[in-house]
Amino acid sequence: MSRKNYAARGAAVLAAVAVSALALSACSGGGGGGGTDGPVDTSKLTIGIQADMAPSGYDPVRYGTGQRIFYEGMYDSLFTLDQDGKVVPDLVTKFSYNADKTQLTLDLDTSATFTDGSTLNAELVKANLAGIGNPELNSYNQFGKGQDNEISKVTVVDDDTVTLSFTAPRPGFEANLTMPAGAIVGAKAAADRTTLAAAPDGSGPLTIDASKTTKGNTYLQVKKADYAGKDPYPFDSYDFRPILDPQARVNSAISGQVDVAEITSDTQAQVTSAGVGLVANGGTVQNIIAFDKVGATGPEWSDPKVYQALSMAIDRKAYVNAVHKGEVPTANALPADNPGYLPELETQYAYDPTAAKALLAEAGYPNGFSFTFNITPGNQRDIEALQPYWAAIGVKVKLKNSSSTEEQFKAVQTTPLGGPLPLPWTNPLSNVFGVLFGFANYHKAENPDIQKAAGALGAAQGAGDADAQTAALKDLNRSIVDSGWLIPLFEQAVAVGVRHVQGGQAHLPGRRALPAPGIHPAGILIAFRCRREAAPEPRGVMMFLYIGKRVGLAIVTLLVASAVAFMLVHLSGSSPGGVALGQSATPAQIQAYNEKIGWSDPWIQQYVRWIDGVLHGDFGVSLVDGQPINQALAKRLPVTAALAVGGTLLSAIIGIILGVTATVRGRATDRVITVITGILLSLPAFWVGVLLVYVFAVQLRLLPATGFVPFETSPEGWARSLVLPVLTIALTSAGVIARQARASMAESLAQEHIRTLRAVGTPTWRIIYVHALRGASLPIVASIAVQFIVLFGGSVVIELLFALPGIGQAMQAAVGSADLPSVQALVLVATFVVVVVNLALELLNRALDPKLRAS
Numbered sequence: 001m002s003r004k005n006y007a008a009r010g011a012a013v014l015a016a017v018a019v020s021a022l023a024l025s026a027c028s029g030g031g032g033g034g035g036t037d038g039p040v041d042t043s044k045l046t047i048g049i050q051a052d053m054a055p056s057g058y059d060p061v062r063y064g065t066g067q068r069i070f071y072e073g074m075y076d077s078l079f080t081l082d083q084d085g086k087v088v089p090d091l092v093t094k095f096s097y098n099a100d101k102t103q104l105t106l107d108l109d110t111s112a113t114f115t116d117g118s119t120l121n122a123e124l125v126k127a128n129l130a131g132i133g134n135p136e137l138n139s140y141n142q143f144g145k146g147q148d149n150e151i152s153k154v155t156v157v158d159d160d161t162v163t164l165s166f167t168a169p170r171p172g173f174e175a176n177l178t179m180p181a182g183a184i185v186g187a188k189a190a191a192d193r194t195t196l197a198a199a200p201d202g203s204g205p206l207t208i209d210a211s212k213t214t215k216g217n218t219y220l221q222v223k224k225a226d227y228a229g230k231d232p233y234p235f236d237s238y239d240f241r242p243i244l245d246p247q248a249r250v251n252s253a254i255s256g257q258v259d260v261a262e263i264t265s266d267t268q269a270q271v272t273s274a275g276v277g278l279v280a281n282g283g284t285v286q287n288i289i290a291f292d293k294v295g296a297t298g299p300e301w302s303d304p305k306v307y308q309a310l311s312m313a314i315d316r317k318a319y320v321n322a323v324h325k326g327e328v329p330t331a332n333a334l335p336a337d338n339p340g341y342l343p344e345l346e347t348q349y350a351y352d353p354t355a356a357k358a359l360l361a362e363a364g365y366p367n368g369f370s371f372t373f374n375i376t377p378g379n380q381r382d383i384e385a386l387q388p389y390w391a392a393i394g395v396k397v398k399l400k401n402s403s404s405t406e407e408q409f410k411a412v413q414t415t416p417l418g419g420p421l422p423l424p425w426t427n428p429l430s431n432v433f434g435v436l437f438g439f440a441n442y443h444k445a446e447n448p449d450i451q452k453a454a455g456a457l458g459a460a461q462g463a464g465d466a467d468a469q470t471a472a473l474k475d476l477n478r479s480i481v482d483s484g485w486l487i488p489l490f491e492q493a494v495a496v497g498v499r500h501v502q503g504g505q506a507h508l509p510g511r512r513a514l515p516a517p518g519i520h521p522a523g524i525l526i527a528f529r530c531r532r533e534a535a536p537e538p539r540g541v542m543m544f545l546y547i548g549k550r551v552g553l554a555i556v557t558l559l560v561a562s563a564v565a566f567m568l569v570h571l572s573g574s575s576p577g578g579v580a581l582g583q584s585a586t587p588a589q590i591q592a593y594n595e596k597i598g599w600s601d602p603w604i605q606q607y608v609r610w611i612d613g614v615l616h617g618d619f620g621v622s623l624v625d626g627q628p629i630n631q632a633l634a635k636r637l638p639v640t641a642a643l644a645v646g647g648t649l650l651s652a653i654i655g656i657i658l659g660v661t662a663t664v665r666g667r668a669t670d671r672v673i674t675v676i677t678g679i680l681l682s683l684p685a686f687w688v689g690v691l692l693v694y695v696f697a698v699q700l701r702l703l704p705a706t707g708f709v710p711f712e713t714s715p716e717g718w719a720r721s722l723v724l725p726v727l728t729i730a731l732t733s734a735g736v737i738a739r740q741a742r743a744s745m746a747e748s749l750a751q752e753h754i755r756t757l758r759a760v761g762t763p764t765w766r767i768i769y770v771h772a773l774r775g776a777s778l779p780i781v782a783s784i785a786v787q788f789i790v791l792f793g794g795s796v797v798i799e800l801l802f803a804l805p806g807i808g809q810a811m812q813a814a815v816g817s818a819d820l821p822s823v824q825a826l827v828l829v830a831t832f833v834v835v836v837v838n839l840a841l842e843l844l845n846r847a848l849d850p851k852l853r854a855s
Helices: 006-011 019-026 065-071 122-129 138-143 173-177 187-191 193-197 246-255 265-273 304-312 316-323 343-348 353-363 380-391 405-414 428-439 448-463 466-483 539-570 576-581 587-596 603-615 629-664 667-682 685-699 715-749 752-759 764-775 777-793 796-801 807-816 820-848 850-854
Strands: 045-049 079-081 087-089 092-097 103-108 151-158 161-166 206-208 219-223 237-242 277-280 284-290 369-375 395-401 417-424 486-492 495-501 525-531
Touching (some): 079 173, 246 265, 316 380, 369 417, 380 395, 428 466, 539 820, 603 820, 629 715, 685 715, 807 820
Antiparallel strands (some): 079 087, 277 525, 284 486
8 A cells, every 4th residue: 555644654653763763872882782783683573561452352442542552553543643743644645624613624545455455435434433432432432422522423525535523613633533543443343343352454564463462461463464555664573562560571671581661660770780771751640630620529629729739738759759769740730841841830839738728728628628539459559648748738538448440430420539640641632631521520520721722732733833832732731730630740751671673773563752842742761672683582492491490309309208208117117027917927927028028128229129110100019908009099099189179179269259359349248258268267177078968968969978989980970979079178278269369469459550551441350350360370379289289188088088099098098007118109199299289380480470481
């Protein structure tokens, strides 16, 4: 396809302004590693991102501006932002307004071709915008009926011309048609947007390689083979890897597992000390946001002086140093590099509790007031840090833990304030209409000053008047801060670490306007390494060496454990001859038997002989019945294994469900589940087993009370014989796992990346059951592994109660009868199981925890 706008567009990609220049200077020698010569490896750029960019599929309109980096390589939008932050046409060739600015007419680039083979035309734009009103298409919400940016009608003028009609004058409306709201999908996807759940359908040069993509773990974007337009991306493919833990992303950047990683400000020192280049750009401002501007929850909230007082009561420098060290305190709604930034606001809203009290008195609240602030694990630390500042001016804040995720989202209706909320200012009008007059304006407040400034900004953008745009941004900044609709706290550097090629440019899909002398987009912090084309990183070799090392340690552990067990058996004082021949045997017969089996030989010689037999599959013979121990193990191991595996799985399912539910369903549910887990922990397994037998075997006659049926004899009988013992184990073990799951989930939900996921609009169910649960998985998995080991080696009570011929029953019999070879064999088998489970746990931990992989 032939695209007119790609020359400007390609130059505006992230690295065209910042990364490439810095990478080139850094790669000219010194830090970061790598020299200046050698071919450039442009086969793939691996990007570590802080959140899953496609939790609900590949429909760009479902997401916000935070996902631009992921979607701009696959999709084009009607308009885009150039490197100066100016709104310029993309899929549009030219545009115009009618006299009263109530209609916007777009001429389209009909050469744009989509993945499904369709091409751009006016009907396709109309089909895309037909999704307005679909609540799942978040970026279209601002265009819905009754919204400030309502699109009342879409009219097809001809094949390449479409007109958008508005209910009121909307100068500068094109600023709302950038990515993601202005993204256009192909005809097939426009007709059925559910098709985007599996694959993208855009007109950009990149698409998803489904065969090498694992949702939630890695997304590989590759170049389209049939793409005919100008390609602004120098790498052959882009591998996006969601790494939710900030420290894990740092480790990945330092170790070279990723070429690009988003880095938080508090890890800057670690990144630079590792020889990784770093550049910081601001752009995202964290704010307390006003939900009630009309006095619906209390009359005080309708007065801007109250918000101004709350702002002046905060010692931002001390707060940021304590809670967000490395960030930049600010009283401006717009970031410092934005032309609308006003230094005088830093003075006007500087920390001054005396002036704050005076403002409250002017508003009619000389003695202050009190209100409730809904907190979550994600914002609790921030609000607890702000609480004393507000208390000092007489405003008492009652913190209320949200009892459910539903209550968190309803806080906009029931509470006056929320946040901290991160707002990137790539597209100021999107924040104004999508946030301030969008989801955060449930009570339908009006603010003529903000609306006037936003209108002026739109008009200035449409006219390309830089001076008028700057003036409008300053008015917008002041009107937002003075009205208290936002109480800015600090400017955040969103980090990107780049391990980069010498002589090349780290062009990323998306983030086109970074950094910009004009409107500054979402800020980033860039760290980078130089690299030449070289042999592939030996990750497979490193993993092989790691596994080899762990297996070697496991073998040593087994040898030591077997030697200890062998010595203890020999020190027990029992005589094999006496056990094998019985009480009627004479001392001479016992001695002859012992000499025959080599019992009188030095113990080290006996141990070597025994280990040699074990390695050849010979554990010896039982002193009690004279049968090969191998045969007994072959019969008993499947019984205990089925019991341990079944009991562990069922207890894990019950425990995880209880623990997660207790964490996310509120206090009342938490109390009930805490009582349940306490009861489960206190129940003796023997008592539970007897009760289950009485109910299900004696009274209901549904299941057998005792006995075991081999699987090969009857699969149904095998399953029925295991139901009661497995259920007994699960009920008595689930409490331990439930408590661990509850504690781990609570800690996971309090992490910073969870707040980021909420801010970018990730569905609540996915935050809880994918991201948070995965973050909590390490201690939960460890608890489950311990339960399995305990069950495998300590199920003797259950086996005796239900007459199951397992390892536990065999160990009790062997010890009671002094069957020394059987004891040795059983101890070795139990040790082997423990070692294998621990090895599997270590490997699983590495798979689940990027920190361990990076180390």
